[in-house]
Amino acid sequence: MSTHTRDKRLTVPQLVAMKDQRRIVSLTAYSSTLAKVIDPLVDFLLVGDSTAMVGYGRPSTLSMRLHETIAHTRAVVDSTRLACVIADMPFGSYQESHEQAFRNCAQVLSRTGCAAVKLETNQALAGTVAFLVARGIPVMAHIGLMPQFVNLMGGYKAQGLTEESGRTLMADARANLEAGAFSLLLEGVAEPVARAITAASDKPTIGIGASPACDGQILVTEDLLGLGGEHVPRFVQQYADVAEVIRHACTRYAEDVRDGVFPSLQHCYGV
Numbered sequence: 266m267s268t269h270t271r272d273k274r275l276t277v278p279q280l281v282a283m284k285d286q287r288r289i290v291s292l293t294a295y296s297s298t299l300a301k302v303i304d305p306l307v308d309f310l311l312v313g314d315s316t317a318m319v320g321y322g323r324p325s326t327l328s329m330r331l332h333e334t335i336a337h338t339r340a341v342v343d344s345t346r347l348a349c350v351i352a353d354m355p356f357g358s359y360q361e362s363h364e365q366a367f368r369n370c371a372q373v374l375s376r377t378g379c380a381a382v383k384l385e386t387n388q389a390l391a392g393t394v395a396f397l398v399a400r401g402i403p404v405m406a407h408i409g410l411m412p413q414f415v416n417l418m419g420g421y422k423a424q425g426l427t428e429e430s431g432r433t434l435m436a437d438a439r440a441n442l443e444a445g446a447f448s449l450l451l452e453g454v455a456e457p458v459a460r461a462i463t464a465a466s467d468k469p470t471i472g473i474g475a476s477p478a479c480d481g482q483i484l485v486t487e488d489l490l491g492l493g494g495e496h497v498p499r500f501v502q503q504y505a506d507v508a509e510v511i512r513h514a515c516t517r518y519a520e521d522v523r524d525g526v527f528p529s530l531q532h533c534y535g536v
């Protein structure tokens with residue numbers, strides 16, 4: 266098992282300095298239970314707005330609320346001590362104005378202790394990124410396939426497949442780097458475009474369904490564990506079938522209870 270030899274929580278500047286040194290490893294976490302296990306294995310943990318789908322069983326990420334982001338991020342920060350924790354700002358919490366974005370991001374940072382926020386952004390929202398960074402809020406810029414734009418896209422569509430889309434993505438990347446984003450998260454981006462953005466960027470790129478050309482990778486943890494249900498994207502490699510492990514253990518438990526072989530309280534407390 267490979268763990269990182271670190272005894273303190275990774276900071277945003279340390280994450281940035283990993284570009285061209287070694288690949289960055291990251292996963293999502295929403296709960297204390299999983300965060301504790303994953304903490305020593307990754308460089309950063311993202312409390313993604315995918316919580317809405319994976320944690321609450323809702324149809325998209327659009328329903329994620331700020332108070333939910335705060336509660337889940339707080340749980341992850343409180344349960345970990347090594348990974349840099351980044352909170353994903355929910356739909357509607359930062360798009361209205363620079364001031365709204367600052368107010369909500371500041372609340373997330375101050376009430377959870379996380380190190381940074383992630384925003385789904387493009388050229389039009391780069392001004393918001395600049396406003397936040399100038400006021401002390403580190404921003405990871407999520408470009409490419411942006412799930413919060415699902416209604417505009419008419420589904421979850423890979424990006425950068427045409428020359429025009431590739432040019433738009435390059436411009437999105439440039440605008441957000443110039444705005445001060447400390448990293449770019451590329452979701453569902455065609456390999457040649459992901460490679461070109463990574464080569465042109467002095468900040469690390471983190472890919473999800475964006476090829477190995479990126480400086481690091483992220484996956485939704487439940488997807489690689491076989492707990493993702495019907496929403497698992499095709500590019501995800503499933504490393505375990507935890508759903509089957511749970512089913513097996515719970516079936517045995519149910520059988521024990523029905524058979525009356527459940528350990529008695531007297532047995533547990535030695536009375």
Ligand code: KIV
Pocket residue numbers: 293311312313314315316353450452473483484485
């Ligand atoms: O919400 C999320 O989990 C994400 C990842 C898919 C990158 O944004």
